[in-house]
Amino acid sequence: MRLIYGMSFAVAALLFVGVTGCGGNEAPATEEPVAEVSMGDHSGWWCVEHGVPEEECPLCDTSLVGDFKEKGDWCDEHNRPDSQCFTCNPDNFTQFAARYEAKFGEQPPQPTE
Template sequence: MNWKNGLTLLPMLTLAFAAGCGQTASNPAQTKQNVTDTESSEVAEHTHDGWWCSEHGIPEEQCGMCNAKLAAEFQKKGDWCKEHDRPESQCFICHPELEAQFAALYEAKYGKQPPKPTE
């Protein structure tokens, strides 16, 4: 009886193997490209759900450039750089020393330098 089971099993294994051989392997270069595209799109898209605003280089909850409500509050207080359309207290263009102050907050929380602001 054992040899009959073996004869039945052999054609099944052959068919299963043959079916798997018809598939093409994924192109490693294409796979790498897809991963790269995903990573770059994640960086390019600015999200507002984290602690740090990587676009402007300040804590997200203080970012007057991303939050219109905060921007209105800064303008109401007179803390607004009209030339660069951002809070004066967050204008790294007029006051480059401010960038170091905000970077220190990031370093205190994460123990490393923050990413450079994209704007």
């Protein structure tokens, strides 16, 4: 009789482990991974290469160049708007970064160009 009870307990224990798993009580991940914008991808709100919103990036959308030049907002030395020339005025990036942070709640990636 002891042998039957002992085997029943062993079978019950194996079934328990088989049903619950032996990995512990890990909760499944509930957050979806954040999609990163890759360089050359102009489908999002932010231009990763140039550190400005896509719709304001004349380096990617050359049709915008004339408007910036017409307003007198152009850095001839770096071939980009003065307001977006982070080389001549690094504080310009701070202004764009603040807009990114207000929209996404985190700092933007550093411009690559």
